[in-house]
Amino acid sequence: MSGAVDSDRGAELEDCWPWTSEVAQQTLARLREGRTWKQCFETALLELDEERADHLMLLAREARAAWLVMLAGEPGRALCIGNACSGAAVALARAGHRVVLVDRSHMRLELGIAQVRAMAGSKALAVRIGEGARLPFQSDAFELVLEELHLPQARAPWKFDPSELARVCAGELVVSANNRLGYKRSAGRRADFRVPSPFAFVAGALSPAHGERTLRGYRAWLRRAGMSEVRAFALYPHQSDFTHLVALDGGGPRLMIGPKERGNQAKMIATRLGLFPWLTPSFAFIARRESKSRAKTRLERVLQELSQRTGEPQPEAEYVHATRGNTTLVMTRVQGAASDDPRGRWAVHIPLSRQQEDQLVKHQARLSLIRERFPALKVPQPLWIGRAAGLTIACERRLDGLTAPQYTGEHGIAARMFSDAARDFSTLIMRPARVFDAADFERLVASRFELVARFAVVPATIQNLAALCERLRAQLIGTSFPLVLQHADLRSKHVQLAADGSVLGYLDWGSSELDDLPYFDLLHLIVHERKHEADLTAQAAWAIVRERKQLREHEQRALDDYSERIGLDERVRRAIETMYPVLVAAMAERNWDYSRPRWLSRQFGV
Numbered sequence: 001m002s003g004a005v006d007s008d009r010g011a012e013l014e015d016c017w018p019w020t021s022e023v024a025q026q027t028l029a030r031l032r033e034g035r036t037w038k039q040c041f042e043t044a045l046l047e048l049d050e051e052r053a054d055h056l057m058l059l060a061r062e063a064r065a066a067w068l069v070m071l072a073g074e075p076g077r078a079l080c081i082g083n084a085c086s087g088a089a090v091a092l093a094r095a096g097h098r099v100v101l102v103d104r105s106h107m108r109l110e111l112g113i114a115q116v117r118a119m120a121g122s123k124a125l126a127v128r129i130g131e132g133a134r135l136p137f138q139s140d141a142f143e144l145v146l147e148e149l150h151l152p153q154a155r156a157p158w159k160f161d162p163s164e165l166a167r168v169c170a171g172e173l174v175v176s177a178n179n180r181l182g183y184k185r186s187a188g189r190r191a192d193f194r195v196p197s198p199f200a201f202v203a204g205a206l207s208p209a210h211g212e213r214t215l216r217g218y219r220a221w222l223r224r225a226g227m228s229e230v231r232a233f234a235l236y237p238h239q240s241d242f243t244h245l246v247a248l249d250g251g252g253p254r255l256m257i258g259p260k261e262r263g264n265q266a267k268m269i270a271t272r273l274g275l276f277p278w279l280t281p282s283f284a285f286i287a288r289r290e291s292k293s294r295a296k297t298r299l300e301r302v303l304q305e306l307s308q309r310t311g312e313p314q315p316e317a318e319y320v321h322a323t324r325g326n327t328t329l330v331m332t333r334v335q336g337a338a339s340d341d342p343r344g345r346w347a348v349h350i351p352l353s354r355q356q357e358d359q360l361v362k363h364q365a366r367l368s369l370i371r372e373r374f375p376a377l378k379v380p381q382p383l384w385i386g387r388a389a390g391l392t393i394a395c396e397r398r399l400d401g402l403t404a405p406q407y408t409g410e411h412g413i414a415a416r417m418f419s420d421a422a423r424d425f426s427t428l429i430m431r432p433a434r435v436f437d438a439a440d441f442e443r444l445v446a447s448r449f450e451l452v453a454r455f456a457v458v459p460a461t462i463q464n465l466a467a468l469c470e471r472l473r474a475q476l477i478g479t480s481f482p483l484v485l486q487h488a489d490l491r492s493k494h495v496q497l498a499a500d501g502s503v504l505g506y507l508d509w510g511s512s513e514l515d516d517l518p519y520f521d522l523l524h525l526i527v528h529e530r531k532h533e534a535d536l537t538a539q540a541a542w543a544i545v546r547e548r549k550q551l552r553e554h555e556q557r558a559l560d561d562y563s564e565r566i567g568l569d570e571r572v573r574r575a576i577e578t579m580y581p582v583l584v585a586a587m588a589e590r591n592w593d594y595s596r597p598r599w600l601s602r603q604f605g606v
Contacts, residue, residue, distance in 0.1 A: 019085070037118030079141075092146070133164065236255065256319050325359070329347065361394075383397060403497070422558040453466070490522070585603075
């Protein structure tokens with residue numbers, strides 16, 4: 001194995017969860033034949049069963065290492081222990097660390113090396129070990145040591161004693177782990193969490209399956225190894241799929257509690273009683289071997305440089321999010337500043353993957369274009385983009401209010417949001433109305449069908465796509481309508497609202513398209529809001545809009561108002577409603593770093 005050290009060839013393990021041995025071997029063979037990592041990974045996801053594929057996609061997320069902004073040391077050699085295919089290794093390599101992977105599976109190690117090389121453009125070394133308690137490295141060999149405990153795998157998880165981790169660690173030690181008293185767990189699928197029954201919770205707390213500890217227990221565990229400086233963070237809602245990084249030692253970042261959480265009386269009582277650190281599902285601990293005057297974290301250095309570049313006061317991190325799109329998003333504020341002072345109130349984007357870095361560049365460019373060409377449209381003010389503290393950074397003005405999901409289910413607020421969106425997006429005309437000809441159809445419709453069909457996999461789906469494309473060709477060519485600046489991913493989480501539902505700004509333009517089809521953005525916003533309001537499938541939410549039988553009055557009114565403002569006739573509206581799943585899928589395939597298995601069929605039943 002290139003770049004690997006095998007310290008125990010006698011400990012051959014067939015288990016390489018969440019891969020299977022067969023799929024892992026086939027993937028490695030394809031890599032040796034010269035196929036790209038993306039091609040091999042997409043093929044592997046199709047060959048794995050659904051459960052393993054879902055686990056693998058969660059495991060490979062670079063956002064697993066969103067905590068890296070809290071490290072104080074400079075990038076150096078980083079030892080990653082747990083599962084060699086963890087996306088945390090990719091994020092650390094992209095942040096400048098020289099990664100060494102440790103695992104018990106030689107196939108996982110070889111796959112992990114390929115993943116780091118492809119996704120981070122960086123070489124990695126790999127060390128395979130058996131069941132021994134000692135790491136095959138000299139003392140103080142690494143500036144950073146990461147151990148991810150309790151990762152989902154077929155066999156019982158394995159771990160090293162913290163004294164052994166401390167021995168090889170010359171700088172910082174990071175341990176991510178489940179809480180013995182955690183009240184929920186990830187099911188291994190994105191945004192799918194399970195709350196145990198009271199009996200199961202008590203049984204797990206009294207006799208944890210894999211030696212999980214409490215917050216106090218992990219602190220003591222680390223301090224016995226000589227780690228006298230231990231900072232604790234909650235990975236909420238669970239380390240396999242977390243979106244909030246919350247400091248448990250005071251100060252920021254803190255837990256964001258929106259209107260929906262405030263409506264949960266039990267959760268609010270527990271929070272007021274200070275039970276969150278005890279019951280949060282997972283932790284990340286960042287420790288040092290000995291107490292020193294604490295160096296500034298990378299995030300503090302980033303904020304310091306942004307202050308110098310913008311000429312604004314240096315703020316503190318109020319919230320830190322690990323986004324679904326593999327970005328660390330930091331919301332800042334200046335302590336003690338007047339509520340109407342916007343200085344230092346930033347949204348700082350730190351992409352953890354190459355694909356997100358590309359989208360962030362587009363996002364910033366679109367913000368500048370919109371503010372110049374469509375100044376009435378409310379979007380964040382871009383402040384700076386570049387490199388700071390060795391990380392790619394984009395900084396924009398933080399908007400007031402809350403994102404729309406905090407108000408999902410409140411129809412009065414939704415009505416105002418849809419009304420504002422209909423008005424606002426009807427102004428984004430890039431090409432005035434004219435005949436939509438065959439060349440337009442090939443560029444804006446047929447090319448999307450071709451892209452989606454390339455990854456659709458399911459034979460019936462591919463046949464249905466071909467037939468639908470031809471029907472739309474006859475339906476659209478010869479009609480007349482304008483082309484617009486299309487957001488392309490306008491979901492409720494990308495709309496910032498005031499308390500009355502009025503729009504304060506539209507976020508995240510990294511997927512946007514110039515000179516594109518109208519109507520889709522508003523349609524997507526309404527479909528997605530209905531989907532999440534009642535926890536519907538994408539197919540069911542699409543049917544509500546397509547069939548129009550269950551559309552609420554305010555939803556129909558917004559769609560009609562947009563169409564009247566922009567001059568869309570019924571034939572064009574029906575065509576865009578019909579091809580809605582293809583437009584969503586094409587946006588995803590253009591921006592994902594890899595295609596999700598059978599996505600169109602699974603989501604929309606096409």
